[in-house]
Amino acid sequence: MNLFKNWKKDVPASLVVFFVALPLCLGVALASGAPLFSGLIAGIIGGIVVGFISKSEIGVSGPAAGLTAIVLTAITDLGSYEIFLVAVVLAGIMQIIMGILKAGVIGYYFPSAVIKGMLCAIGIIIFVKQIPLALGMSGEMESDRLKFGTITEQISFGVVLITLISLTILFVWDEILAKKNQFFKLVPGPLIAVVVGIILYLTVGQEGELALKSSQLVNVPIPEDFNSFISNFTFPDFSALLTHKGVYVTALTLAIVASLETLLSVEATDKLDPLKRQTPTSFELIAQGVGNSLSGLIGGLPLTQVIVRSSANVMSGGVSKLSTILHGALLLLSVILIPVILNKIPIAVLASVLLIIGYKLANPKRFVEMWKLGKEQFVPFIVTVVAIVVFDLLVGIIAGLVVGIVVLLLKSYTNSHQMLIKEFKGQKNLFHMNLAEEVTFVNRGSIVKELDALPQGSFLELDFRKTKILDYDILEYLDEFTVKAANNNIQIKLISERGIVDNPVSFREFFGHKVFKMGH
Known part of the structure; x- marks a missing residue:
């Protein structure tokens, strides 16, 4: 297939995925207790390397939020980030072996209702987690912050203004302008929202009541020269292979969980694909394994195919892997060439993009559609949604599968x-x-x-x-x-x-x- 055949759709989509991926790469690294640059490395490799190797046309790979708890615990237990990187390299090798052994067929046994529930749950989580950022609050909306007076004290009116303007731009661009003129389809709304957001910060967002704090802006490491850029890379300590047995346990854990998340994302992404193409799941494990091994070798976090960026790609009109590869190239170029400009982007703009994506994934119409399909589809679907939102991704998937099996058994019984x-x-x-x-x-x-x-x-x-x-x-x-x-x-x-x-x-x-x- 000609990589540039659909460039008119893929180039705008790659920009959207880039603006979605940038804060996620940094956020996952921060939540994992790893160097911030490690998240960007994983995003770049996931985009360029895995993008080239993978046979998924619209799937996007990068550091996954679902692995943060495992990574955080592993770095602490193993004693250093350098030793943890050895486990990432080994996990990648294990994934390659799993792919060669055709273990990817496991992905075909997840019920459709569970996959749809996962998409909706992720949409809800994305939407809810952006609300504090969209309001300029310092953190998550915890229970002790739910009092009206406490919330209003934390709200930044400058951030709220940028959020409202960004949401307006995104809605008008997508729902009105793009339907009237081809130009507005070629130029992505998120890019315009980012440009307007930077202008607002530079004009009214630095002083007075509308001023933004540094924590309300993107924060990318700024290399002073080539040596300082290279210093951001961390390399694995392979001596741990002989001295630390925990490396092997961590590697196996990462390989299993990362493979499951990838297979789930592949199944969900294929369902979102307007062309309904099927990704070879076992080959995808090989591609992910190569990506993880390389990421570990140069200091990156473990990666998986990720539904948030993949769905952003689909929702933005991406058709082929060109959009995935370009988003990785944009991450690399932005870190090298324009980190100063990136650090002037208000996080509220990126939160606005994610609010739109979250709403599209968890559209209330989807719940109505599943209800109309009957209890056999709705019960596993809603259990998956609730369990993922309340607990986490793996618990939700397992709960949905168990309920799906029970429903199947009851159906077989009758x-x-x-x-x-x-x-x-x-x-x-x-x-x-x-x-x-x-x-x-x-x-x-x-x-x-x-x-x-x-x-x-x-x-x-x-x-x-x-x-x-x-x-x-x-x-x-x-x-x-x-x-x-x-x-x-x-x-x-x-x-x-x-x-x-x-x-x-x-x-x-x-x-x-x-x-x-x-x-x-």
Whole structure:
């Protein structure tokens, strides 16, 4: 595929992803207790290196918020960041091996409702976390800050002004101007919002009531010369391979969690893709492994494919991996060439971009759509949303999967058969049971319930003509039932493609001792 075929869409999208990725790279590094520059390294490698290798056309990789707790704990436990980098390199090698062994197929077994729930939950989290930044508050909206008077004391009116202007620009640009003229599609609204935000800071945001604090601006390390730029890189201490067993445990943990987050993001991103392309998941693990190994070698954080940046890419019109690669190149160029300018961007502008993205992901219409699909889809969906918002990503995914499996089991329990009551020449208690295509141990309870309720003197037809898979557990129970049937004067007729048998002595002998499969 020609990399530059869709450049008119990919270039604007790359700018949006860049402005989303920049604060996230710095924020993840800060939350992980790692050097700020390490987050930028991971973002650059995730964009350029993984972007080139990966076969995902719209997925974006970089440092992941879901790994912050693991990274923070690992750096403390291992004793130094240099030793932690050894674990990152090893985790990357493990991911490459997992990809070669085709472990990426795990990604295909996540229910659609759970993936959609994850997207909505991430949208809610993104939206909520931007509110303090959009208001100029010093931190998260904790419980002790919920009093109205306390909140108003923390609000910065200069930040609120920039937020309102930025949101207006983004909304008008996307919903009105872009629909009227092609020019407004080529020039991304977030870029205009950033330019206006810098102008507002330079004109009215430095003094008076509208003044912004340094903490309310982007903070990128500023190298004085080439040597100071190189000094921002940290290199792994490979002697830890012989002296520190914890490195291997940390590496395995990072490899497993980073791979799961990547596979979830791949599944979610593919669902967002307007062209509905499918990413080879095992190959994606190889690409991520190469990225993590390289990131660890030069001082970067572990990375995964990340849904926030990937969804920003899709929502901004990105079509091919060009937008991913360009966003990585922009991160690199910005750190080298324009860090001073970047440090004049109000964080409120970036928060405004994320507010829009968060709302699009968690649009209330999505909840209504899932409700209309029925309980089987809505229950796993809403459990995933709530669990991720209340706890974290992995807990939410596990909770959604468990509920999804329970719903599946309940559905299988009720859909194993159909019992019909027939009358023939005035004869009553004539029952006909049609068995489903697949009858497994899961269905045993519902079948037992039906057959145990048959009155004495009944006539039962068991119709297996549609059945293609029949578990040994079911055959074993049916043999037990024949004894009970004989004691209760219940006549049984077995109907199958193999023939018809009246009062069979043994179902296991008729179908075979193992699981019965039609045609075997």
